[in-house]
Amino acid sequence: MVRYRTWLRPGRLYPIVVLTALSLAGCALGVLNRWFLLFLLPLSAFGYVSVILLGSAYRLGPGGAQRRIHELIASQVPGGRVLDIGCGSGSLAITIARRCPDATVTGIDSWGPGWHYSRQLCEENARVSGVTVRFERGSGAALDFPDAAFDVVVSCMTFHEIRDKADCVREALRVLRPGGRFVFVDPFADPAYYPTPPRLPGSSCPLGDLVDLPFPLRHPKVLGRVLLLAGLREH
Ligand SMILES: C[S@@+](CC[C@H](N)C(=O)[O-])C[C@H]1O[C@@H](n2cnc3c(N)ncnc32)[C@H](O)[C@@H]1O
Structure with missing residues (x-):
């Protein structure tokens, strides 16, 4: 089977996804203490970039735009x-x-x-x-x-x-x-x-x-x- 890769470098994708997941976990801790809700700020920034990157990887992928x-x-x-x-x-x-x-x-x-x-x-x-x-x-x-x-x-x-x-x-x-x-x-x-x-x-x-x-x-x-x-x- 042919294996074509997307144009996105994994080294750029993974750190952003990990930071989004950590920010999300921080927000979830808001049930314990509302100060954790400050994680909403990085979550919005990293989450936006994650959506763009993951969406692009999916749309470019096998059979996609590439x-x-x-x-x-x-x-x-x-x-x-x-x-x-x-x-x-x-x-x-x-x-x-x-x-x-x-x-x-x-x-x-x-x-x-x-x-x-x-x-x-x-x-x-x-x-x-x-x-x-x-x-x-x-x-x-x-x-x-x-x-x-x-x-x-x-x-x-x-x-x-x-x-x-x-x-x-x-x-x-x-x-x-x-x-x-x-x-x-x-x-x-x-x-x-x-x-x-x-x-x-x-x-x-x-x-x-x-x-x-x-x-x-x-x-x-x-x-x-x-x-x-x-x-x-x-x-
Ligand atoms: C986004 S990928 C595009 C790959 C391919 N052209 C395609 O359409 O699937 C960018 C490519 O540029 C190559 N590249 C980066 N610097 C280069 C250089 N100095 N000379 C030749 N290729 C290079 C990378 O190794 C990588 O394969």
Whole structure:
């Protein structure tokens, strides 16, 4: 069975859920002494964040929005030599390989600590899905490929993870051949990540206009500021 993981890091989710549970337990002790009701304050704050995070994990999860977003990106890939930057557990690269049997698909990722993704997981998912995808460890900020090595470059929710986002976009376009197609999904409209959004040839569209994003995925801190940028590399 394929095992795709959600985009939420467990290291960020678990502490908030534990703090919510502790605040709730503190409130329950209000039957002994009303001073315990002061726990209502942290409960409201942690509880709100917990609802957003747990709701997002559920909505993104298997068969949820992540799969639909990967299908959307894959539907814009014509085939050829395809690179997925930050391939995670391999879901997007494998979706492309399934839709375009003649494509040569490569996925790279740093698979750093804090993520529950790995190269082995990607390879196992590709094997179970019956497709061939080459997975390699590498950094999106300095790709180990020659110029113009790919016909298509895609990336989904990865650039914002990398410190120098401008380098990633430059690198992605460097390995794309002139006239080749790029499809990037990232919170490009979030000034916290992109004080200066990249200016690329082609179209820019809020993800929520292209895919049904139920609550809480439209929240600005979840996918509300995510754009899909797509176009052709100029010569
Ligand atoms: C939110 S996940 C998205 C995974 C995948 N693109 C997807 O759509 O399922 C972000 C990914 O960025 C990867 N990542 C973080 N820093 C990276 C870097 N410097 N180079 C390549 N990948 C990186 C992480 O390992 C993780 O797999």
